[in-house]
Amino acid sequence: xxxxxxxxxxxxxxxxxxxxxxxxxxxxxxxxxxxxxxxxxxxxxxxxxxxxxxxxxxxxxxxxxxxxxxxxxxxxxxxxxxxxxxxxxxxxxxxxxxxxxxxxxxxxxxxxxxxxxxxxxxxxxxxxxxxxxxxxxxxxxxxxxxxxxxxxxxxxxxxxxxxxxxxxxxxxxxxxxxxxxxxxxxxxxxxxxxxxxxxxxxxxxxxxxxxxxxxxxxxxxxxxxxxxxxxxxxxxxxxxxxxxxxxxxxxxxxxxxxxxxxxxxxxxxxxxxxxxxxxxxxxxxxxxxxxxxxxxxxxxxxxxxxxxxxxxxxxxxxxxxxxxxxxxxxxxxxxxxxxxxxxxxxxxxxxxxxxxxxxxxxxxxxxxxxxxxxxxxxxxxxxxxxxxxxxxxxxxxxxxxxxxxxxxxxxxxxxxxxxxxxxxxxxxxxxxxxxxxxxxxxxxxxxxxxxxxxxxxxxxxxxxxxxxxxxxxxxxxxxxxxxxxxxxxxxxxxxxxxxxxxxxxxxxxxxxxxxxxxxxxxxxxxxxxxxxxxxxxxxxxxxxxxxxxxxxxxxxxxxxxxxxxxxxxxxxxxxxxxxxxxxxxxxxxxxxxxxxxxxxxxxxxxxxxxxxxxxxxxxxxxxxxxxxxxxxxxxxxxxxxxxxxxxxxxxxxxxxxxxxxxxxxxxxxxxxxxxxxxxxxxxxxxxxxxxxxxxxxxxxxxxxxxxxxxxxxxxxxxxxxxxxxxx
Numbered sequence: 001x002x003x004x005x006x007x008x009x010x011x012x013x014x015x016x017x018x019x020x021x022x023x024x025x026x027x028x029x030x031x032x033x034x035x036x037x038x039x040x041x042x043x044x045x046x047x048x049x050x051x052x053x054x055x056x057x058x059x060x061x062x063x064x065x066x067x068x069x070x071x072x073x074x075x076x077x078x079x080x081x082x083x084x085x086x087x088x089x090x091x092x093x094x095x096x097x098x099x100x101x102x103x104x105x106x107x108x109x110x111x112x113x114x115x116x117x118x119x120x121x122x123x124x125x126x127x128x129x130x131x132x133x134x135x136x137x138x139x140x141x142x143x144x145x146x147x148x149x150x151x152x153x154x155x156x157x158x159x160x161x162x163x164x165x166x167x168x169x170x171x172x173x174x175x176x177x178x179x180x181x182x183x184x185x186x187x188x189x190x191x192x193x194x195x196x197x198x199x200x201x202x203x204x205x206x207x208x209x210x211x212x213x214x215x216x217x218x219x220x221x222x223x224x225x226x227x228x229x230x231x232x233x234x235x236x237x238x239x240x241x242x243x244x245x246x247x248x249x250x251x252x253x254x255x256x257x258x259x260x261x262x263x264x265x266x267x268x269x270x271x272x273x274x275x276x277x278x279x280x281x282x283x284x285x286x287x288x289x290x291x292x293x294x295x296x297x298x299x300x301x302x303x304x305x306x307x308x309x310x311x312x313x314x315x316x317x318x319x320x321x322x323x324x325x326x327x328x329x330x331x332x333x334x335x336x337x338x339x340x341x342x343x344x345x346x347x348x349x350x351x352x353x354x355x356x357x358x359x360x361x362x363x364x365x366x367x368x369x370x371x372x373x374x375x376x377x378x379x380x381x382x383x384x385x386x387x388x389x390x391x392x393x394x395x396x397x398x399x400x401x402x403x404x405x406x407x408x409x410x411x412x413x414x415x416x417x418x419x420x421x422x423x424x425x426x427x428x429x430x431x432x433x434x435x436x437x438x439x440x441x442x443x444x445x446x447x448x449x450x451x452x453x454x455x456x457x458x459x460x461x462x463x464x465x466x467x468x469x470x471x472x473x474x475x476x477x478x479x480x481x482x483x484x485x486x487x488x489x490x491x492x493x494x495x496x497x498x499x500x501x502x503x504x505x506x507x508x509x510x511x512x513x514x515x516x517x518x519x520x521x522x523x524x525x526x527x528x529x530x531x532x533x534x535x536x537x538x539x540x541x542x543x544x545x546x547x548x549x550x551x552x553x554x555x556x557x558x559x560x561x562x563x564x565x566x567x568x569x570x571x572x573x574x575x576x577x578x579x580x581x582x583x584x585x586x587x588x589x590x591x592x593x594x595x596x597x598x599x600x601x602x603x604x605x606x607x608x609x610x611x612x613x614x615x616x617x618x619x620x621x622x623x624x625x626x627x628x629x630x631x632x633x634x635x636x637x638x639x640x641x642x643x644x645x646x647x648x649x650x651x652x653x654x655x656x657x658x659x660x661x662x663x664x665x666x667x668x669x670x671x672x673x674x675x676x677x678x679x680x681x682x683x684x685x686x687x688x689x690x691x692x693x694x695x696x697x698x699x700x701x702x703x704x705x706x707x708x709x710x711x712x713x714x715x716x717x718x719x720x721x722x723x724x725x726x727x
Contacts, residue, residue: 075184106204139162194209221726364392497516606631
């Protein structure tokens with residue numbers, strides 16, 4: 001290695017470095033200095049225009065990181081944010097990446113804005129932009145930041161006990177330091193301490209600077225996570241025209257996270273509280289024939305979740321709905337990773353995938369087991385095994401077995417595959433009632449046995465300017481995933497993608513791209529179901545604005561035995577982060593679509609619109625209104641199949657990085673329902689939390705098929721205190 005590629009660190013006294021966001025030369029005298037002297041975007045490994053210096057030192061138990069980011073403080077974008085607030089990516093940001101196993105299995109990214117607000121994420125070796133980051137990843141570390149006359153400082157203190165790495169006192173890690181800022185034209189500029197190869201799509205493979213740490217302590221931690229919560233629920237009574245509250249309910253439970261070795265941990269929860277603080281953003285499902293997917297936000301399930309991510313949807317943690325007990329074993333060695341989860345679920349969702357629609361019911365208790373093994377091979381290749389099972393209390397089961405792999409054929413070629421086989425016996429129950437059939441089986445739950453399989457194959461070529469992809473999916477009619485989220489089967493699906501992209505770094509246009517995507521879909525009776533063509537164009541222009549336009553033409557579609565032809569649609573997306581105060585995202589879709597849920601489905605004229613505005617009033621206060629509108633009209637009569645909107649506004653005041661108060665209000669015109677959700681929250685680290693808040697739900701009164709004034713339909717107040725104890 002060249003001298004500038006290797007950093008043999010010198011230890012510092014941990015008591016001498018105060019994490020206050022102000023770099024003191026005496027405190028950091030033993031630190032190795034790292035120069036972030038390269039602009040990697042929009043410039044291509046050109047000399048950076050602003051100076052940035054990184055500092056790295058360590059003690060027996062901690063890694064210390066600092067950044068001195070120079071620049072005009074008037075141009076610095078920042079706000080006080082709670083940890084993992086996605087709005088932080090509208091700010092100036094510094095971050096450090098670690099590849100602690102030096103095999104590109106993943107990267108750990110720890111980021112901060114100039115106020116020291118944190119964002120931690122795990123970088124993955126994904127084939128596309130959508131699967132390259134795991135935002136659910138959390139570790140416990142300190143950070144602080146201060147804006148100065150010539151820029152800003154950020155300091156971090158990272159416990160070795162929070163990071164995964166080989167079980168040795170002498171460590172060699174790969175690392176990279178990064179800075180993002182905005183120039184006078186609001187264009188986003190990215191700096192790094194090492195060059196970026198745009199012909200190499202594997203970002204986690206390009207973290208190559210060597211960090212040497214000797215004689216560190218290997219600590220095995222024990223974490224306890226007790227909680228207590230209270231809940232008060234009231235429902236509207238017609239007799240009194242008032243809300244009647246039930247008796248307050250009090251709940252308590254505990255979680256244990258035990259490091260068996262440095263690389264293996266066991267997590268156990270008894271009577272866990274998996275409630276979410278933040279209400280899901282409501283999706284419009286009035287014209288959907290399939291169940292909708294919502295993201296996982298519960299901390300227990302997010303730890304190690306990157307190991308059970310599949311393009312197939314073979315595992316979906318929200319299918320474990322309300323567990324009485326759950327345990328999880330995570331282990332990773334120099335070339336292996338293991339995940340094992342077991343849970344006893346009180347309320348089990350039961351989902352059946354279909355050709356033209358999915359079916360969803362609510363089941364009773366079930367026992368869930370999930371096992372995952374991954375082997376890390378040479379040259380960043382991976383192969384893995386997966387199995388899941390769900391056994392229902394009153395009979396019936398679903399077992400799934402699979403094998404998958406990811407192979408780096410060359411710097412620009414990648415191949416991935418997933419193969420699954422399921423064996424099922426239906427419970428005998430009324431959770432789902434339907435006269436539909438698949439093959440010679442009924443959708444009704446009448447104890448039938450069946451099996452199915454799925455094949456996923458993807459070949460990708462990615463260079464600086466060109467991306468080419470071939471993807472094939474094969475899902476048999478009997479394919480099910482009882483602990484997953486697969487809503488479509490009975491399909492053989494071929495997708496072809498070809499795209500061109502170019503970063504030209506001009507004043508008015510920084511980058512642009514063109515491409516197409518073709519989809520061809522048959523069912524297992526060799527009947528044509530879909531021929532679709534997308535023509536895509538996109539550009540990054542002035543004011544840090546991304547614009548994309550897609551012409552989506554469904555040349556042919558068969559739905560429930562009926563053929564539909566030539567259904568064009570125009571999609572326009574605009575995302576702008578022009579100023580520190582204001583940003584927005586807007587999406588417009590105009591064209592033709594099928595009225596799926598009509599008794600006699602026909603093609604209609606569709607208009608959907610979504611826009612979200614974000615106003616950063618000051619360093620503490622943010623207001624975010626949004627609206628989703630959807631309408632489908634009959635072509636002949638111009639009458640509406642459906643028409644409505646969901647309006648939402650969120651206001652948040654962030655007192656400090658850990659203390660906030662926010663109010664969410666949402667009106668759903670489709671359901672004639674108003675939701676108001678206030679919440680006070682103290683969240684000093686990823687796992688300690690105190691919150692108190694409520695949900696107030698109102699409905700519009702219906703009289704003689706007319707909707708009148710609102711009345712309170714449901715009221716809820718809740719409180720929770722959860723505290724992490726580390727031994």
